[in-house]
Structures are given as C-alpha cells and as structure tokens.
Amino acid sequence: MFRAFTRRRARALALRASSPSDAPCGRVFAAVRDGRGFGATTTTSTSYSTSSGGRAAANKGPVGWVSLALVSATGGACLVLYDRERARRVEAVRAAKTTGNGFQTRVAGGKAAVGGPFALVDAKTGKRFTDENLRGKFALLYFGFTHCPDICPDELEKVAKVTEATREALGAAKAEDALVPVFITIDPARDDAKRTREYVKEFHPEMIGLTGTDKTCGEAARKYRVYYRKTGDERATKDYLVDHSIITYLINPDGDFVTFYGKNTTEEEVTSSVLAHVREYRAANAEKASA
Numbered sequence: 197m198f199r200a201f202t203r204r205r206a207r208a209l210a211l212r213a214s215s216p217s218d219a220p221c222g223r224v225f226a227a228v229r230d231g232r233g234f235g236a237t238t239t240t241s242t243s244y245s246t247s248s249g250g251r252a253a254a255n256k257g258p259v260g261w262v263s264l265a266l267v268s269a270t271g272g273a274c275l276v277l278y279d280r281e282r283a284r285r286v287e288a289v290r291a292a293k294t295t296g297n298g299f300q301t302r303v304a305g306g307k308a309a310v311g312g313p314f315a316l317v318d319a320k321t322g323k324r325f326t327d328e329n330l331r332g333k334f335a336l337l338y339f340g341f342t343h344c345p346d347i348c349p350d351e352l353e354k355v356a357k358v359t360e361a362t363r364e365a366l367g368a369a370k371a372e373d374a375l376v377p378v379f380i381t382i383d384p385a386r387d388d389a390k391r392t393r394e395y396v397k398e399f400h401p402e403m404i405g406l407t408g409t410d411k412t413c414g415e416a417a418r419k420y421r422v423y424y425r426k427t428g429d430e431r432a433t434k435d436y437l438v439d440h441s442i443i444t445y446l447i448n449p450d451g452d453f454v455t456f457y458g459k460n461t462t463e464e465e466v467t468s469s470v471l472a473h474v475r476e477y478r479a480a481n482a483e484k485a486s487a
C-alpha cells in the first residue's frame with residue numbers, strides 16, 4: 197500500500213499549494229534538507245535560484261533580485277534562530293530522558309519531565325481527544341503544521357512507514373494494535389478539523405490528527421517541549437510558516453514518554469527501536485501478570 201506514497205505526497209503538496217506558503221524558511225529548509233550548503237543558498241543568487249527551482253521569484257528581473265536578497269536574509273536569520281532553539285530543546289529532552297527512571301519518563305516527585313495530559317480535538321470525529329484516549333497503546337506523536345513545505349511531510353511519511361513496519365513485525369491486523377501514528381498541529385488557526393483530517397489521511401489511514409485552539413495546542417506542545425514560532429510577519433493570518441522542533445515521540449500504553457527520534461533517525465532505526473520498546477514492555481507486563 198505504501199507504493200502509493202508518491203501519489204499521496206503529490207496530493208499533500210497540492211493540498212498545501214491551495215494556500216500560499218512559499219516563504220523564506222521553507223526555501224531554506226528545502227535547501228538544507230537536500231544537502232545543499234546553507235552558505236551557498238544565501239550568498240549567491242545563482243545557486244539560490246537553482247536550489248528553489250522554478251518557484252524562485254528571482255527569475256523576474258530586478259524586482260526579483262531585491263526580494264530574493266530580502267528572502268535570503270530573513271531566511272538566514274530564521275534558520276539560525278531555529279537551529280539554536282532546536283538544539284536547546286533537544287538537549288532539554290535528552291536531559292529529561294537521562295534523569296528519569298523506569299521507562300526514563302519520570303523525575304523525582306513523580307512528574308513526567310516530557311509529555312503528560314493534553315486535551316485536544318480529534319480532527320476525524322470533531323470530538324474531544326485526550327492523552328487518555330491513547331492508553332493501552334503505543335503511539336508515535338509528531339507535532340507540525342499542514343502548510344509545512346518539506347519537513348513535516350517527510351517526517352509523517354516516516355511515521356507512517358514505521359507504523360506499517362511495526363504492525364507487520366508484530367503481526368497486528370490494525371496499526372492501533374501495534375502503534376498509533378498521531379499528528380498534532382501547532383498551527384490550529386489554519387489547521388482546523390477538516391484540513392487536519394484531510395492532511396493526515398494522505399499519510400496513513402489510521403493516523404490520528406489532532407487540532408484545538410492556540411491555547412490547547414500550545415499546552416500540548418509545551419508538555420512535549422516542542423518549540424515553535426511563526427516566521428516572518430507576526431500579524432500574517434494566511435501566508436506564513438512556522439519554525440518548529442522536528443522530533444517524534446514514542447509513548448507507551450501507560451501514557452508515559454519512552455523516547456524520541458530526530459529528523460536524522462532513519463525509518464529502519466525508528467522501527468527497530470519501537471519494536472524493542474514494545475517487546476520490552478510486553479515482556480515486563482507478561483512477567484508481572486504471571487508473578
């Protein structure tokens with residue numbers, strides 16, 4: 197079924213194209229993702245316009261050159277900020293992880309350092325959806341936004357593939373009996389239930405899409421130490437991008453944070469890690485049951 201990914205990706209891209217999203221960060225991210233040097237994309241217009249292909253406004257003559265320079269400048273600042281903040285967050289998550297015990301989720305006092313209760317809306321049903329709805333299941337949580345030009349689709353494709361690989365390895369008929377893929381928007385102003393619902397189904401039929409309000413989504417993101425920030429004009433309501441942490445979280449059936457995966461962790465690595473954690477958890481529970 198996952199041969200259909202290219203088509204899904206194309207549809208996801210088409211969905212995104214329905215509103216303008218060709219803003220600085222997306223271009224810079226695209227360049228970075230494709231392994232092109234950041235310096236090259238900002239210092240020379242030739243490589244920049246090459247890197248962003250036919251989309252570049254640079255092809256329109258003098259006005260294009262000016263806007264290109266502006267775009268490059270804001271894009272650069274944005275990426276630097278983003279990287280610094282992201283490094284900080286990843287470090288925070290890592291620190292929380294190593295100071296924990298058990299499944300590496302809790303600190304002294306019994307409070308989870310990463311994760312915890314959240315109350316959002318299931319984009320599919322329009323009903324309230326909380327962390328309790330995931331009890332009894334392993335889940336992969338990914339925070340992002342549907343207008344994200346590159347990173348979110350790539351990461352969600354990875355989440356979907358990991359879900360399928362895990363389901364198959366565990367011989368489960370349904371993904372939810374092995375691993376539930378969950379997308380949580382950090383841009384609820386644009387990602388309403390309808391948009392979020394249509395977006396997630398492009399990746400996996402069982403992917404749960406969660407939306408809410410700025411407040412509820414913000415609270416969920418904070419619990420997971422997800423950094424996000426609107427780029428460009430803060431007052432923009434339609435055309436903007438959101439810088440955000442690119443981290444996928446593994447949650448166990450007790451609702452506890454187990455571990456996290458970054459952008460550079462491959463599909464295979466995530467799958468084998470998830471499987472190891474599921475098997476470890478099941479073995480521990482079987483022991484408890486027989487004791």
Ligand code: NI
Binds near residue numbers: 346347348349
């Ligand atoms: Ni994104």
